[in-house]
Amino acid sequence: MKLIVVSAGLSSPSSTRLLADRLTAATLRHTDAEPEVIELRDLATEIAQHLVTGFPPARLATALDAVAAADGLIAVTPVFAASYSGLFKSFFDVIDKDALTGKPVLLGATGGTARHSLVTEHALRPLFTHLRALVLPTAVYAASQDWGQEGLAQRTARAGAELARFMTPTPQHTTPDTVRAHAHDAAADAAVDVDTAAAIAPRSLTGAVTSVDPADGFQVVPFAQRLAALGAR
Structure with a gap:
């Protein structure tokens, strides 16, 4: 140096x-x-x-x-x-x-x-x-x-x-354990991002989001149908 x-x-x-x-x-x-x-x-x-x-x-x-x-x-x-x-x-x-x-x-x-x-x-x-x-x-x-x-x-x-x-540069040690840990962290971050995206999806003015499972997609139910279902209860 x-x-x-x-x-x-x-x-x-x-x-x-x-x-x-x-x-x-x-x-x-x-x-x-x-x-x-x-x-x-x-x-x-x-x-x-x-x-x-x-x-x-x-x-x-x-x-x-x-x-x-x-x-x-x-x-x-x-x-x-x-x-x-x-x-x-x-x-x-x-x-x-x-x-x-x-x-x-x-x-x-x-x-x-x-x-x-x-x-x-x-x-x-x-x-x-x-x-x-x-x-x-x-x-x-x-x-x-x-x-x-x-x-x-x-x-x-x-x-x-x-x-x-x-x-003095800090040595970067790469081991199988650290690689797996980084991969797990990345997967967790990705999952959080997906859930967050689903949770903040815009609500329709004429319906409501009844599913936030990305695998199922978003199901929009018309407001009148939602209100009728509530009344039937």
């Missing part, structure tokens, strides 16, 4: 890359996926060229292909003006619209203050939902004061475990 990590940090070293590395380590504790880090600052010129020309240079094309082929994605951005950075958004603007469909994505963000902690929910999550990615429940935001705190370590560990769980 392949784990792709996208870091939009601008400095070197950067807190954004540090958070990306911690999320990667937390994920790899639960899976043997092969990680690969994409530093967007190294691709800034290529991203701008792609936006202008519509054609990705070779290095950017390789990065886009890696994201599309990944089994899981970690995406981390610094917070600029209470949202993701322009470089981060530009990279996901040029990615193929179907590249992230159904792909598990772990979101992360870094900022100078805890006041931006909801950026993962009001900015990042809608972006990746629009791209039809499978956005994990736990997103991790790290403010300057969070580093070294137990809370950040706990959120990071939980998020990494979630990503590993969604990256």
Whole structure:
């Protein structure tokens, strides 16, 4: 399996890359996926060229292909003006619209203050939902004061475990018993459908349905005849 990590940090070293590395380590504790880090600052010129020309240079094309082929994605951005950075958004603007469909994505963000902690929910999550990615429940935001705190370590560990769980396919075991069980369930569902169809069959304005057995068909009795039969009792 392949784990792709996208870091939009601008400095070197950067807190954004540090958070990306911690999320990667937390994920790899639960899976043997092969990680690969994409530093967007190294691709800034290529991203701008792609936006202008519509054609990705070779290095950017390789990065886009890696994201599309990944089994899981970690995406981390610094917070600029209470949202993701322009470089981060530009990279996901040029990615193929179907590249992230159904792909598990772990979101992360870094900022100078805890006041931006909801950026993962009001900015990042809608972006990746629009791209039809499978956005994990736990997103991790790290403010300057969070580093070294137990809370950040706990959120990071939980998020990494979630990503590993969604990256690992659940084996499907097929045995004669399960085949028979599925066949029985299908037959039961079919029977329910037939009975339901019979039960909700439209009533005639001049008669009444007196049989709902599909084998017998529907017998419509004229209202006058029904009324006379009741009177005879």
